[in-house]
């Protein structure tokens with residue numbers, strides 16, 4: 001077992017228990033944080049956008065072309081942006097720290 005650390009749209013940090021083989025998007029959503037993941041991980045919506053901690057950005061596998069293409073659609077794109085559905089948790093990701101896309105979360109909450 002390991003953890004991921006997620007900083008929510010209010011700046012609060014949450015340590016979430018991770019599950020081997022689960023998408024980071026799924027882990028965040030299962031813990032009740034505002035993560036939409038509309039397409040279920042098919043790399044077709046970008047509603048799972050997160051910004052990973054700089055220390056982690058270079059430790060992750062590079063984004064594939066389809067992830068890059070979806071990230072290009074994200075208005076709040078940052079250098080360390082990733083789609084959390086494309087990050088499958090294993091022990092090498094223990095302690096991964098990522099921030100939710102505040103703009104995306106606020107849009108989702110306003111629409112609810």
Ligand code: FES
Pocket residue numbers: 025036037038039040041042043044045046047048049070083084085086
């Ligand atoms: S959940 Fe749709 S792109 Fe990640």
